Amino acid sequence: MIEILVMGIVATLATDLWQRLLQATARLPPANWGLIGRWVAWFPRGVFVHRPISATASVRGELIIGWVFHYAVGIVYAGLYLAIMRLGSGQPSFLPSPSVSYFLWRRGSSCNPHSGWDSWRRIRRSQLSFES
Numbered sequence: 001m002i003e004i005l006v007m008g009i010v011a012t013l014a015t016d017l018w019q020r021l022l023q024a025t026a027r028l029p030p031a032n033w034g035l036i037g038r039w040v041a042w043f044p045r046g047v048f049v050h051r052p053i054s055a056t057a058s059v060r061g062e063l064i065i066g067w068v069f070h071y072a073v074g075i076v077y078a079g080l081y082l083a084i085m086r087l088g089s090g091q092p093s094f095l096p097s098p099s100v101s102y103f104l105w106r107r108g109s110s111c112n113p114h115s116g117w118d119s120w121r122r123i124r125r126s127q128l129s130f131e132s
Contacts, residue, residue: 004078005075007075007081008074008077008078008079012071012075031070032066033063033067035053036069037061037062037064037069038053038056038058038062039053040065040069041062042059
């Protein structure tokens, strides 16, 4: 269990640092964990879809809720990774890591418009567009 916690926290921290780098170099907008916290905070009330989430009433502590949820997802992904690796080969190793990472990245990017391949495609498009 400690292994999963450490892996999840370190991996999530690495993605947060990567996002900061993208903010600085590619002007990618920062993640708004307050909005994620707002979304999660409405779960107990039975509300899962908001159109748009920014128009939904704010919730006390939504920023903290968002950050905790972000790191909790990272820990769950680490647990999934270890389970998949141990079922397949018995021990996690570096070689299968990229394929599992790619799968989880594509799943995440289909839910979050500011992550994964979609962001890179938008960045490239914006860098290649020429206005006169």
